[in-house]
Amino acid sequence: MNELYLCESKQIDLKSTLDGGQAFRWHQHGNGFRGIIGQFSYYIFIKNKKIYISSDNLSKEKIVFIKNYLDLQYDLNLLKRNFKNNLYLSSLFKKYFGLRILKQDPWETVVCFITSSVSNISKIKKNINDLCLNIGDKVGSGYYDYTFPVPEKIINFGEENLRKLGFGFRSPYIIDASKKVINKDIILENLFNYSYEKSLSELTKIKGVGRKVADCIMTYGFQREDVFAVDRWVRRGLVNNLGYNSKHNNDKLSIVARNNFGSFSSYIQQYIFYGEKT
DNA sequence: ACTCAGGGTCGAC
DNA sequence: GTCGACCCTGAG
Numbered sequence: 001m002n003e004l005y006l007c008e009s010k011q012i013d014l015k016s017t018l019d020g021g022q023a024f025r026w027h028q029h030g031n032g033f034r035g036i037i038g039q040f041s042y043y044i045f046i047k048n049k050k051i052y053i054s055s056d057n058l059s060k061e062k063i064v065f066i067k068n069y070l071d072l073q074y075d076l077n078l079l080k081r082n083f084k085n086n087l088y089l090s091s092l093f094k095k096y097f098g099l100r101i102l103k104q105d106p107w108e109t110v111v112c113f114i115t116s117s118v119s120n121i122s123k124i125k126k127n128i129n130d131l132c133l134n135i136g137d138k139v140g141s142g143y144y145d146y147t148f149p150v151p152e153k154i155i156n157f158g159e160e161n162l163r164k165l166g167f168g169f170r171s172p173y174i175i176d177a178s179k180k181v182i183n184k185d186i187i188l189e190n191l192f193n194y195s196y197e198k199s200l201s202e203l204t205k206i207k208g209v210g211r212k213v214a215d216c217i218m219t220y221g222f223q224r225e226d227v228f229a230v231d232r233w234v235r236r237g238l239v240n241n242l243g244y245n246s247k248h249n250n251d252k253l254s255i256v257a258r259n260n261f262g263s264f265s266s267y268i269q270q271y272i273f274y275g276e277k278t
Numbered sequence: 279a280c281t282c283a284g285g286g287t288c289g290a291c
Numbered sequence: 292g293t294c295g296a297c298c299c300t301g302a303g
Binding site: 209212213229230250277 | 283285287
């Protein structure tokens with residue numbers, strides 16, 4: 001177990017980024033967060049206004065990987081400058097500066113955002129962590145140190161057990177997603193090369209995945225920056241603070257906002273979501 | 279004990 | 292496009 005320097009603390013806000021509703025397996029511990037990425041557990045923390053990471057066998061390659069996962073190369077100041085004339089967005093960027101979009105595992109985001117439907121962050125976290133505790137592989141000494149289960153494990157676990165864990169009506173949807181991935185009805189890796197529209201039509205083949213959930217999967221699992229996921233919170237921000245038409249449904253708002261903000265869409269959506277929810 | 283709402287989507291009309 | 296149903300859980 002060794003620890004290495006990542007960046008200055010002002011470069012990233014750990015709480016809003018790791019525990020603000022885009023990822024569900026980071027847990028506060030002391031001055032930082034513990035969590036699993038892939039097969040390894042990490043502790044990311046602040047000390048003397050610097051961010052460090054500790055893990056087993058930290059190598060240069062792992063540091064490069066983590067910096068990419070945290071999206072540290074993204075230029076938040078450019079984002080801020082681009083919308084300096086928009087009072088609402090400016091206040092969000094100032095207030096929550098350091099919030100970044102994580103580059104998570106595609107499969108994990110599929111399951112997490114199916115689970116997110118009409119739920120809340122604390123319940124999503126409970127569901128997802130219960131799933132990992134039950135059928136993930138133990139990879140560390142910490143309570144939550146389990147991997148995210150592959151589709152085969154979830155199928156084997158079954159719908160009834162998902163219901164017992166509290167996934168409710170989302171249980172058959174998660175089974176359907178697992179089956180479609182195993183059967184190659186949908187090949188997730190291919191989405192990295194698809195257009196937005198093509199990715200959307202692929203993802204919505206999965207039961208329980210509509211435009212909103214698909215948008216979240218594309219944003220957090222496929223690193224797309226030109227996606228504007230609209231939920232009840234983002235809707236409030238768009239309608240109440242940016243003058244969007246309240247008669248539009250969320251799908252329409254998503255399309256309009258995406259056209260307006262282009263490749264800034266995902267980050268703007270993230271700041272609006274966090275600002276409206278907080 | 280009871281109501282309400284939380285990062286929606288599905289199927290029927 | 293609209294509408295009720297779908298599961299569960301914590302808060303008031």
